[in-house]
Amino acid sequence: MIWLILIGVAAGVLGGLLGVGGGVLFVPGLVIVVGLTQHEAEATSLLAIVPVALVGAVRQNRYGNVRRDDALLAGVLSVAGVAGGVALANALSGTALRTAFAVLILLIAAQLVRKALRDESGRAAGDPLPRTGTSVRARGSE
Protein backbone atom coordinates (compact mmCIF):
# COMPACT_ATOMS: atom_id res chain seq x y z
CA MET A 1 0.00 0.00 0.00
CA ILE A 2 2.83 2.40 0.82
CA TRP A 3 4.26 1.71 -2.64
CA LEU A 4 1.03 2.72 -4.31
CA ILE A 5 0.99 6.03 -2.44
CA LEU A 6 4.66 6.63 -3.27
CA ILE A 7 4.06 5.95 -6.97
CA GLY A 8 1.17 8.40 -6.89
CA VAL A 9 3.14 11.17 -5.19
CA ALA A 10 6.22 10.68 -7.38
CA ALA A 11 4.20 10.60 -10.60
CA GLY A 12 2.23 13.65 -9.50
CA VAL A 13 5.30 15.71 -8.63
CA LEU A 14 7.02 14.85 -11.91
CA GLY A 15 3.82 15.50 -13.85
CA GLY A 16 3.38 18.89 -12.26
CA LEU A 17 7.02 19.76 -12.82
CA LEU A 18 7.50 18.57 -16.35
CA GLY A 19 4.01 18.52 -17.81
CA VAL A 20 4.26 14.80 -18.50
CA GLY A 21 1.11 12.91 -17.77
CA GLY A 22 0.71 10.73 -14.71
CA GLY A 23 -0.10 7.66 -16.77
CA VAL A 24 3.38 7.50 -18.20
CA LEU A 25 4.63 6.80 -14.66
CA PHE A 26 1.58 5.09 -13.16
CA VAL A 27 1.76 2.21 -15.63
CA PRO A 28 5.44 1.22 -15.20
CA GLY A 29 5.14 1.79 -11.44
CA LEU A 30 2.15 -0.52 -11.19
CA VAL A 31 3.88 -3.20 -13.28
CA ILE A 32 7.40 -3.03 -11.89
CA VAL A 33 6.78 -2.14 -8.24
CA VAL A 34 3.28 -3.47 -7.52
CA GLY A 35 3.39 -6.45 -9.87
CA LEU A 36 0.17 -5.90 -11.81
CA THR A 37 -0.01 -7.24 -15.36
CA GLN A 38 0.40 -4.71 -18.17
CA HIS A 39 -3.35 -4.84 -18.88
CA GLU A 40 -4.30 -4.35 -15.22
CA ALA A 41 -1.75 -1.56 -14.81
CA GLU A 42 -3.06 0.36 -17.83
CA ALA A 43 -6.67 -0.03 -16.73
CA THR A 44 -5.88 1.02 -13.16
CA SER A 45 -3.79 3.95 -14.40
CA LEU A 46 -6.77 5.25 -16.38
CA LEU A 47 -8.94 5.43 -13.28
CA ALA A 48 -6.11 7.03 -11.28
CA ILE A 49 -5.75 9.71 -13.96
CA VAL A 50 -9.33 10.95 -13.53
CA PRO A 51 -8.90 12.82 -10.21
CA VAL A 52 -5.51 14.18 -11.32
CA ALA A 53 -6.88 15.55 -14.60
CA LEU A 54 -9.99 16.85 -12.85
CA VAL A 55 -8.08 18.90 -10.28
CA GLY A 56 -5.66 20.09 -12.97
CA ALA A 57 -8.52 21.14 -15.24
CA VAL A 58 -10.29 23.04 -12.44
CA ARG A 59 -7.11 24.95 -11.64
CA GLN A 60 -6.33 25.71 -15.27
CA ASN A 61 -9.92 26.84 -15.77
CA ARG A 62 -9.45 29.36 -12.98
CA TYR A 63 -6.50 30.80 -14.90
CA GLY A 64 -8.62 31.02 -18.03
CA ASN A 65 -6.61 28.31 -19.81
CA VAL A 66 -9.50 25.95 -20.59
CA ARG A 67 -11.69 26.33 -23.67
CA ARG A 68 -14.61 24.46 -22.22
CA ASP A 69 -16.65 23.93 -25.40
CA ASP A 70 -13.68 22.46 -27.22
CA ALA A 71 -12.71 20.26 -24.27
CA LEU A 72 -16.25 18.93 -23.97
CA LEU A 73 -16.52 18.22 -27.68
CA ALA A 74 -13.14 16.47 -27.94
CA GLY A 75 -13.79 14.61 -24.69
CA VAL A 76 -17.27 13.36 -25.49
CA LEU A 77 -16.43 12.54 -29.12
CA SER A 78 -13.50 10.40 -27.97
CA VAL A 79 -15.82 7.53 -27.07
CA ALA A 80 -15.37 5.55 -30.28
CA GLY A 81 -11.60 5.96 -30.17
CA VAL A 82 -11.53 4.92 -26.52
CA ALA A 83 -13.58 1.79 -27.19
CA GLY A 84 -11.30 0.90 -30.11
CA GLY A 85 -8.13 1.53 -28.14
CA VAL A 86 -9.25 -0.54 -25.15
CA ALA A 87 -10.43 -3.37 -27.41
CA LEU A 88 -7.08 -3.33 -29.20
CA ALA A 89 -5.17 -3.38 -25.91
CA ASN A 90 -7.19 -6.37 -24.73
CA ALA A 91 -6.68 -8.17 -28.03
CA LEU A 92 -2.90 -7.96 -27.60
CA SER A 93 -0.87 -10.28 -25.42
CA GLY A 94 0.71 -8.91 -22.24
CA THR A 95 4.15 -9.12 -23.82
CA ALA A 96 3.13 -7.27 -26.99
CA LEU A 97 1.38 -4.55 -25.02
CA ARG A 98 4.30 -4.17 -22.61
CA THR A 99 6.74 -3.91 -25.51
CA ALA A 100 4.62 -1.27 -27.24
CA PHE A 101 4.38 0.69 -24.01
CA ALA A 102 8.15 0.48 -23.50
CA VAL A 103 8.65 1.95 -26.97
CA LEU A 104 6.18 4.73 -26.14
CA ILE A 105 8.03 5.81 -23.01
CA LEU A 106 11.36 5.67 -24.87
CA LEU A 107 9.89 8.12 -27.40
CA ILE A 108 8.64 10.36 -24.60
CA ALA A 109 12.11 10.24 -23.01
CA ALA A 110 13.66 11.30 -26.34
CA GLN A 111 11.16 14.15 -26.61
CA LEU A 112 12.02 15.34 -23.09
CA VAL A 113 15.72 15.33 -23.86
CA ARG A 114 15.17 17.22 -27.11
CA LYS A 115 13.04 19.81 -25.34
CA ALA A 116 15.56 20.21 -22.52
CA LEU A 117 18.35 20.81 -25.04
CA ARG A 118 16.22 23.25 -27.03
CA ASP A 119 15.31 25.24 -23.89
CA GLU A 120 19.00 25.38 -23.09
CA SER A 121 19.92 26.90 -26.45
CA GLY A 122 17.03 29.37 -26.06
CA ARG A 123 18.43 30.51 -22.74
CA ALA A 124 21.90 30.75 -24.18
CA ALA A 125 20.50 33.14 -26.79
CA GLY A 126 19.58 35.47 -23.97
CA ASP A 127 16.01 34.60 -23.08
CA PRO A 128 15.30 35.36 -19.43
CA LEU A 129 14.22 32.59 -17.13
CA PRO A 130 10.42 32.45 -17.24
CA ARG A 131 9.95 33.22 -13.58
CA THR A 132 7.02 35.55 -13.89
CA GLY A 133 3.43 34.48 -14.17
CA THR A 134 4.10 32.02 -11.37
CA SER A 135 1.50 29.33 -11.15
CA VAL A 136 -0.22 30.19 -14.41
CA ARG A 137 2.62 28.28 -15.89
CA ALA A 138 1.39 25.17 -14.16
CA ARG A 139 1.18 22.48 -16.72
CA GLY A 140 -0.59 19.94 -14.58
CA SER A 141 -0.28 16.38 -15.49
CA GLU A 142 -2.28 14.37 -17.82
Place this chain on the structure above:
Amino acid sequence: MTVSMPSERALKLMAIGTAAGLFSGLFGVGGGTVIVPLLVVWLGYGEREATGTSLAAIVFIAGFAAVVQGAYGNVHVLDALLVGIPAVGGVLFGTWLQQRVHVRMLSLLFAAVLVASAVELLLE
Protein backbone atom coordinates in the same frame (compact mmCIF):
# COMPACT_ATOMS: atom_id res chain seq x y z
CA MET B 1 -20.80 30.27 -32.60
CA THR B 2 -23.63 29.94 -35.06
CA VAL B 3 -23.01 26.98 -37.27
CA SER B 4 -25.66 24.67 -38.61
CA MET B 5 -23.44 22.00 -40.12
CA PRO B 6 -20.62 20.30 -38.29
CA SER B 7 -17.95 22.90 -38.75
CA GLU B 8 -14.43 22.11 -39.79
CA ARG B 9 -13.48 23.00 -36.24
CA ALA B 10 -15.90 20.44 -34.77
CA LEU B 11 -14.58 17.77 -37.14
CA LYS B 12 -11.03 18.56 -36.08
CA LEU B 13 -12.02 18.28 -32.41
CA MET B 14 -13.69 14.97 -33.14
CA ALA B 15 -10.55 13.72 -34.88
CA ILE B 16 -8.45 14.86 -31.93
CA GLY B 17 -10.80 13.15 -29.46
CA THR B 18 -10.79 9.94 -31.48
CA ALA B 19 -7.01 9.85 -31.85
CA ALA B 20 -6.49 10.64 -28.17
CA GLY B 21 -9.09 8.04 -27.19
CA LEU B 22 -7.35 5.32 -29.21
CA PHE B 23 -4.00 6.28 -27.71
CA SER B 24 -5.38 6.47 -24.19
CA GLY B 25 -7.27 3.20 -24.42
CA LEU B 26 -4.30 1.38 -25.91
CA PHE B 27 -1.63 2.65 -23.52
CA GLY B 28 -3.48 3.50 -20.31
CA VAL B 29 -2.37 7.13 -20.37
CA GLY B 30 -4.42 10.30 -20.62
CA GLY B 31 -3.58 11.20 -24.19
CA GLY B 32 -2.16 14.68 -23.60
CA THR B 33 0.83 13.66 -25.72
CA VAL B 34 -1.57 13.54 -28.66
CA ILE B 35 -4.02 16.31 -27.76
CA VAL B 36 -1.66 19.17 -26.91
CA PRO B 37 0.32 19.25 -30.17
CA LEU B 38 -2.82 18.77 -32.28
CA LEU B 39 -4.60 21.68 -30.58
CA VAL B 40 -1.55 23.81 -31.24
CA VAL B 41 -1.05 22.79 -34.87
CA TRP B 42 -4.66 22.38 -36.07
CA LEU B 43 -6.51 24.96 -34.00
CA GLY B 44 -3.82 27.52 -33.32
CA TYR B 45 -3.87 27.14 -29.54
CA GLY B 46 -1.15 28.58 -27.34
CA GLU B 47 0.70 26.06 -25.18
CA ARG B 48 -1.05 26.94 -21.92
CA GLU B 49 -4.53 26.86 -23.38
CA ALA B 50 -3.70 23.60 -25.11
CA THR B 51 -2.54 22.06 -21.84
CA GLY B 52 -5.54 23.34 -19.86
CA THR B 53 -8.06 22.25 -22.47
CA SER B 54 -6.31 18.91 -22.85
CA LEU B 55 -6.64 18.25 -19.09
CA ALA B 56 -10.38 18.91 -19.23
CA ALA B 57 -10.82 16.59 -22.23
CA ILE B 58 -8.78 13.90 -20.46
CA VAL B 59 -11.25 13.80 -17.56
CA PHE B 60 -13.76 12.40 -20.08
CA ILE B 61 -11.32 10.29 -22.07
CA ALA B 62 -9.66 8.56 -19.11
CA GLY B 63 -13.06 8.24 -17.41
CA PHE B 64 -14.60 6.48 -20.43
CA ALA B 65 -11.53 4.32 -20.89
CA ALA B 66 -11.56 3.27 -17.22
CA VAL B 67 -15.22 2.27 -17.54
CA VAL B 68 -14.56 0.20 -20.67
CA GLN B 69 -11.49 -1.42 -19.06
CA GLY B 70 -13.68 -2.08 -16.03
CA ALA B 71 -15.97 -4.11 -18.25
CA TYR B 72 -12.97 -6.29 -19.12
CA GLY B 73 -12.35 -6.71 -15.38
CA ASN B 74 -8.90 -5.13 -15.48
CA VAL B 75 -9.36 -2.17 -13.12
CA HIS B 76 -8.07 -2.43 -9.54
CA VAL B 77 -10.23 0.28 -8.02
CA LEU B 78 -8.56 0.51 -4.61
CA ASP B 79 -5.09 0.61 -6.16
CA ALA B 80 -6.24 3.37 -8.52
CA LEU B 81 -7.47 5.48 -5.61
CA LEU B 82 -4.31 4.87 -3.59
CA VAL B 83 -2.23 6.05 -6.55
CA GLY B 84 -4.51 8.75 -7.95
CA ILE B 85 -5.43 10.69 -4.81
CA PRO B 86 -1.84 11.17 -3.55
CA ALA B 87 -0.91 12.10 -7.12
CA VAL B 88 -3.21 15.11 -6.91
CA GLY B 89 -1.15 16.42 -3.98
CA GLY B 90 2.02 15.56 -5.90
CA VAL B 91 0.94 17.61 -8.91
CA LEU B 92 0.16 20.64 -6.76
CA PHE B 93 3.58 20.36 -5.15
CA GLY B 94 5.25 19.81 -8.55
CA THR B 95 3.72 22.92 -10.10
CA TRP B 96 4.79 24.94 -7.06
CA LEU B 97 8.29 23.49 -7.35
CA GLN B 98 8.43 24.23 -11.08
CA GLN B 99 9.11 27.90 -10.39
CA ARG B 100 11.90 27.07 -7.98
CA VAL B 101 14.10 24.37 -9.46
CA HIS B 102 16.14 23.82 -12.57
CA VAL B 103 13.59 22.00 -14.71
CA ARG B 104 16.07 21.13 -17.44
CA MET B 105 18.18 18.89 -15.24
CA LEU B 106 15.06 17.22 -13.93
CA SER B 107 13.82 16.58 -17.46
CA LEU B 108 17.04 14.77 -18.24
CA LEU B 109 16.86 12.83 -14.98
CA PHE B 110 13.26 11.87 -15.65
CA ALA B 111 14.14 10.82 -19.20
CA ALA B 112 16.72 8.47 -17.62
CA VAL B 113 14.01 7.06 -15.31
CA LEU B 114 11.79 6.42 -18.32
CA VAL B 115 14.59 4.68 -20.20
CA ALA B 116 15.31 2.48 -17.15
CA SER B 117 11.60 1.66 -16.85
CA ALA B 118 11.43 0.77 -20.54
CA VAL B 119 14.40 -1.58 -20.19
CA GLU B 120 12.84 -3.18 -17.13
CA LEU B 121 9.53 -3.68 -18.97
CA LEU B 122 11.29 -5.17 -21.97
CA LEU B 123 13.16 -7.61 -19.74
CA GLU B 124 10.12 -8.55 -17.66
